[in-house]
Amino acid sequence: MRVPFAAAVGLFFTALYFLAAIFAPLIAPYGMAEVVGGVWEPASAEHWLGTDNIGRDLLSRMIYGGRTTIFIAAAATVLSFTTGAVLGLLAAVLGGWADQALSRFVDLIMSIPTLIFALVVLSVMPVTLPVLVLVMGLLDSTRVYRLARAVAVDINVMDFVEAARLRGEGRGWIIFREILPNALSPLVAEMGLRFIFMVLFVSTLSFLGLGIQPPAADWGGIVKENKDGIIYGIPAALVPAIAIATLAISVNLVADWVLNRTTSLKGGRGG
């Protein structure tokens, strides 16, 4: 199997970030909240990326921060996918008033900008990890719902689904054994995009001070902690920028490749 250059680069960086996230305590040279030097020391042999606003090792903090960011984004993506896909497929199969009610409700949620809605909800909820994942995942599931429903409505009228109905199969069988396998490839491609969106979303919330609470940190939080250095010409806050951008671009490249491969197997575009 030949992997195109762009996809190989994407795969390499994605794997790198995920491995660093999983093995963070083994890789990080210092503890996450351990003060080991002066304030905003420049890069040196002991501190590859220098130190942060209160003298913690920036590289260690970036590694632990990546772990938090990737974990939350992944959890929210899974939640968003399960909720959105199950409801979307259900709406397509049930049709009628259930479909109408669900779809109009989703329209309503989507008529408020996601960030604004999240801010409104977070103003009364305690900002904890489960709440963050829940809010992000459920708000984003509206987009998965629309995609899943649109794809499933097309599949639902095909002959093999009709045949399964005539055989007397139940709704569960039709959704999970007939429609889901055929709707999987557009959904998987969408998964990459949703994951990136989640990374950007949690970073934005943490940057605004409404995501991960100190002393724990994610990449958005590290920007917030070090932003005051910018005015004095200290680029520590730009390090997470590079991390987020490379992660997002790599996942994008991988998602593109997966989409091309899966569709070409079925004789679709990109073959």
Place this chain on the structure above:
Amino acid sequence: MGPIARLLAQRIALGLLLLFLVSILIFAGTQILPGDVAQSILGQSATPEALANLRAELGLNEPALSRYFDWLGGALTGDLGTALTSGQDIAGQLWTRMGNTLFLAFWAALVSVPLAIFLGLLAVRYRERWPDKLISAVTLASISVPEFLIGYVLMFFVGVQLGWAPSVSTIYDGMSLGAKLHAIALPVAVLTLVVLAHMMRMTRAAILNVMQSAYIETAELKGLSMFTIIRRHAFPNAIAPIVNVVMLNLAYLVVGVVVIEVVFTYPGMGQYLVDHVSKRDVPVVQACGLIFAAVYIGLNLVADIVSILSNPRLRHPK
């Protein structure tokens, strides 16, 4: 009543209904959620007396339905209540801040819309050649980076290293227009970059879509030059989708503004909202949330109205 008028009336009625439902959702989101609003404002260590006082002050002892209609009635007549943390009138505070936010968004739109359309045309003109490829690479990069990071990158290199523009955007009454524009130069640049990519790509798609029609082929066979074809034949037909794109991106700008105002400590509505979310000042959050949602819905409504008015196919629904 003609069919277009009926379609427009339907769409406007739908927008109003949506706005009404959204106001319910925002109210419900802050009131009926699990957990006690008073408790989460005062924290775990609050005394029972303080909790009871705050509940009475917020009117939490009344039924939710009557509180909702009080709030909605107030909002419709311009009374948004008072902020819990400062005791100040929210409407008075919001008025100047809304002006500042609109000032920022207006200049960002003024720069980004013509630029996006021009670059979109350029991408179509040099399709599959290097300008087009460069534009799509930049698009991918700018979609992959959150707004606040573009803000800090520009602040670091343009604001601090080069010193071309102030990295903190303070504006106040009595500043001259030139001084104000200099103060908001960086936030406008960031907002432009943020919406430019989407707008450019969608403009490109809209024009390419038109370019594949039969009448364009005819124009090509007549021997017209590429730019004449785009200017005389493609562009007029692409106006509706482009206006749609512009409106959707202005709606997107409304959200981007929230984050960018925090980055540049700009005294606008977004910063006001974020400040009060962390202070758990529910009335302010509700008011700002409602206004942001209303602007968003309004811009989407305008986009739909423009496409109804300019698209002959929509005028004759089956």
